[in-house]
Amino acid sequence: MDFSSIVHAAIRAGASDIHLQPNSPVIFRIHRALEPVDAPAPTEADMESLVETLVPLPMRDTLQQEREVDFAVSLPGIGRLRINVFQQRGQISLAIRIVKTVVRSLEELQLPAALATVAQSARGIVIVAGNIGSGKSTTLAALIEHINRTSRKHIITLEDPIEYLFEDKQSVIKQREVGIDTRDFSSGLRNVLRQDPDVLVIGEIRDAGSAAAAMSAANTGHLVLTTMHTTDAVRSIQRMLEFFPSAERDPARRLLASTLRAVVCQRLIPTEPGELIPAVEILLNPPAVSKLIASEQLDKIPATMDLKSSEGMQSFDQALQQLVLSGKVTQEQALPYAGNPEGLRMIFQGVVHSESRGILGTRA
Numbered sequence: 137m138d139f140s141s142i143v144h145a146a147i148r149a150g151a152s153d154i155h156l157q158p159n160s161p162v163i164f165r166i167h168r169a170l171e172p173v174d175a176p177a178p179t180e181a182d183m184e185s186l187v188e189t190l191v192p193l194p195m196r197d198t199l200q201q202e203r204e205v206d207f208a209v210s211l212p213g214i215g216r217l218r219i220n221v222f223q224q225r226g227q228i229s230l231a232i233r234i235v236k237t238v239v240r241s242l243e244e245l246q247l248p249a250a251l252a253t254v255a256q257s258a259r260g261i262v263i264v265a266g267n268i269g270s271g272k273s274t275t276l277a278a279l280i281e282h283i284n285r286t287s288r289k290h291i292i293t294l295e296d297p298i299e300y301l302f303e304d305k306q307s308v309i310k311q312r313e314v315g316i317d318t319r320d321f322s323s324g325l326r327n328v329l330r331q332d333p334d335v336l337v338i339g340e341i342r343d344a345g346s347a348a349a350a351m352s353a354a355n356t357g358h359l360v361l362t363t364m365h366t367t368d369a370v371r372s373i374q375r376m377l378e379f380f381p382s383a384e385r386d387p388a389r390r391l392l393a394s395t396l397r398a399v400v401c402q403r404l405i406p407t408e409p410g411e412l413i414p415a416v417e418i419l420l421n422p423p424a425v426s427k428l429i430a431s432e433q434l435d436k437i438p439a440t441m442d443l444k445s446s447e448g449m450q451s452f453d454q455a456l457q458q459l460v461l462s463g464k465v466t467q468e469q470a471l472p473y474a475g476n477p478e479g480l481r482m483i484f485q486g487v488v489h490s491e492s493r494g495i496l497g498t499r500a
Contacts, residue, residue, distance in 0.1 A: 157229040208297035260397025295339035354395035369419035393430035
């Protein structure tokens with residue numbers, strides 16, 4: 137098996153992922169669909185040799201003990217890959233994500249201008265949320281790069297694994313990978329504030345420890361950027377609080393209410409074949425929203441977002457409406473991704489609707 141040729145073919149085909157397992161066809165994910173490739177199926181010996189070549193030395197014990205490991209590598213002449221090695225049916229398999237080497241700007245990604253303001257925040261937690269494959273890592277990288285280009289900050293990332301590599305511009309960036317540069321998330325987070333960061337990037341909030349560390353860092357005057365696997369802003373807040381035992385949830389809620397800066401949640405809308413455009417929900421945390429979080433009235437947040445849209449907030453449906461009005465997507469492309477498809481359809485038909493005020497009337 138020629139691994140280099142497989143990766144180059146995947147890049148030429150515009151694939152996002154490669155799947156390899158012994159005695160099975162090589163599979164590419166292209167435009168979200170899995171496609172078998174006309175290439176020799178890897179043997180068990182091929183897979184063992186590949187793992188021996190790719191897995192970093194510090195992670196081989198982890199693979200031996202846990203039967204799976206996640207890491208990223210930069211290979212000369214190939215590029216950067218995020219690789220998960222795991223076992224199924226007792227055999228080694230690989231899931232490989234092709235990481236774009238160039239960090240694109242917020243403008244190039246067609247993200248809302250309000251995100252540039254969010255990236256310039258002096259403190260607070262910024263959560264980038266979305267389903268798997270929604271472009272969270274790409275948006276997070278764009279936020280980091282915006283800070284890097286425009287501010288003199290000390291940025292420390294804690295990632296598992298490192299995906300995008302940054303070069304210092306206005307800022308100084310240090311990237312730490314779990315399992316290589318620090319033993320685990322807990323120890324990395326415990327020590328990071330001793331390393332004099334202005335901006336802390338936590339690759340993913342995954343438990344009460346990382347949630348508490350993010351809020352503690354924000355509470356002491358740091359900007360914290362992170363991601364979560366959640367579908368909208370309200371669920372992101374709910375999930376953040378669910379990490380904590382019930383006895384600790386009330387103080388965690390009050391702390392989150394005071395430290396949250398923004399939740400940026402996105403969905404990728406297919407337009408033409410191979411073309412995706414982000415629809416972005418933005419929740420900011422003015423006093424009205426902070427009060428709702430602290431008083432456990434999360435169900436009222438969507439109506440507040442609707443009323444405060446002039447301040448930079450927007451719901452998914454408002455984002456989709458703007459994409460349709462600008463001609464970037466059609467109504468048919470937008471509706472399957474709406475939070476309230478019927479309500480959005482009414483808007484397209486000329487009926488103005490607000491969650492907080494019901495039907496307001498029709499457009500002339």
